[in-house]
Structure formats: structure tokens, C-alpha cells
Amino acid sequence: MVQQNNYQNQPVQVAAAGRRALTGAAFGLALIALFLAGVQHPDPAWGKLWMIRPLLIVPMAGALGGLINYMLLHYHRRLGIHKAVAVVLSALIYLVGLWLGSVLGLVGTLWD
Template identity: 50%
Template sequence: MATKTHLSTRPVHPVSVGTRMLQGAGIAFLLIVVFLLGVKNPNPAWGKFWMIKPLLVVPIAGAAGGVFYYLMDHLRYQGGWKKIAALVLGLLGYLFVLWIGTVLGLNGTLWN
């Protein structure tokens, strides 16, 4: 007679990478839209469609930040101080990537 064991383990990633990417891109898109709506009189030298570059680059950077946050999950589920460190590193990494994406997206227009 064989002994059966029922092992139950928690998944390391309870949320998929695609979900984290969409969350990161969505937050970045909302932030850049709010920032761009404040521009009342854009410089005519920027061209007619100057908003397209930041509206594409910043959400892509936000999605990359979401991937970084996703990669911190293995530390987050170890508990203790590692959970706090993963949360802080994940948020700082997301904010850094979002900042770099904003600089790259607004380069040549609002960011000189």
C-alpha cells in the first residue's frame, strides 16, 4: 500500500506578470495624462503631435517597473524583514523606472 501525501504550497507569484505590468502601465499612464493636461500653450516648435511620445514611453516604463515589482515577490513571501525590504525595494524600483521613463518621454518638449 502506497502512502499518499498531500502537499500544499503557496504560489510564489499569486498575481501574474501581465497583471503587474498592466497595473504599472496604468498608474504611469494616469500620471502622465494628469501632467500633460496641465500644459495650456505648448511650444509650436514641438510639433502637432508632441504628446504621443510621452504617452507611449511613460506607460512602457511603468510596465517595466511593474515587472521589477513582480520580481520582488519571492522576497515578499519569505516574511519578516524581507517582506518590508521587498516592498520598499519594489516601490523604489518602480518609482526610479517611472522617473527615467518620464524623463525620456518628455525629452525635447517639457524636459529640456
Template identity: 50%
Template sequence: MTKLNTSQNQPALLALLTKSMLVGAGIALLVISFFVFGVDAPDPEWGKLWRIKPLIVNPLAGALGGAFYAFMSYQSSRGFNRTLAVLLSLVVYFVGLWLGTVLGLAGTMWD
């Protein structure tokens, strides 16, 4: 019985995961930047550093959505329906982006 070397696929999978997470986080950062930096006169109750929370939480949610896309891409290469994988990835990404935006802006712009 011969042993298969599966370590050759690991760099490609890690590269796909990293790229997907960076793209997901970048899109989320652009979306939340539109809201955060569009505020002309923030409420004094929010504090001076109110922008930090949404600028951290939303890209993390986007990165998780990108990781889910990479996982579904991996599953589609193993036989899962490619169209269903992409659609499910988009739904999960946009729901995660929405939840990240709500969580990031909770207590400030989202009341």
C-alpha cells in the same frame, strides 16, 4: 525519483505579472496625462504629435516597474524578506517612473 509538476504555478505567476504590469502602466499613464494634457499652449517647435512620445514611453516604464514588483513578489514567496522586497520594488518603480517621465518629455516640456 518522482518528477514535480511545476506547470501548475505558471498560470498564477503569469496572472501576477500581467496584473502588476497593467497596474504599473495605468499609474504611469495617469501621472504623465496630468503633465501632457495640462499644457494649454504648446510650443510650435514641438510639432503637432508631441504628446505621443510621453504617452508611450512613460507607461512602458511603469509596466517595467510593475514587472519588477512581480519578480520581487515571486522572490519573497521563495524566502526573500517581504518588507525589503516591497520597499525595493517601490524605489525601483518610482525611479523608473521618474526616468520614463524625463525620457518621454525630453525635447518638449523637459528642457
């Protein structure tokens, strides 16, 4: 008799993946909002709506990081990695993604 692994047949749970993405986006939005709240006198050359770009891009990077976190933790057995390694790897991917999203969102304004 051949044993079949149940983890190979697990479908993606859209609601759980969406919650992880929303959590990542909310954390990114809170972080960039706190950072932008400290700007008292922005450069007039940036324009009136200079905050929109970082307030959109950083939460999108956070949402992607949250989705990657879900995928790594959901499929860690199929990928052949230990769960602790998947947690650390997903945290590193999230932090790097959030940093790159911040750079992309702030380029030309606060990131010179």
C-alpha cells in the same frame, strides 16, 4: 529525510505578472496624462504630435516597474531578502523607473 522548500518550485504566474504590469502602466499613463493636460500652449517647434512620445514611454516604464514589483515579491525568499525589504525596494525601483521614463518621454519638449 531532506526537506524541500515549496517556494523554490513556484512557477511564474503569467496572469498575476500581467496584472501587475498593467496596473503599473495604468498608473504611469494616468500620471503623465494629468501632467500633459496642464499644457495649454505648447511650443510650435515641438510638432503637432508631441504628446505621443511621453504617452507611450511612461506607461512602458510603469509596466516594467510593475513587472519588477511582481518578480521581487514573488521570489523574495529565493533572493534571500525579507518581504518588507522587497516591498520597499520594488517601490523605489518603480518610482525611479517612472521618473526616468518621464524624463525620456519629455526630453526635448517639457523637460529642458
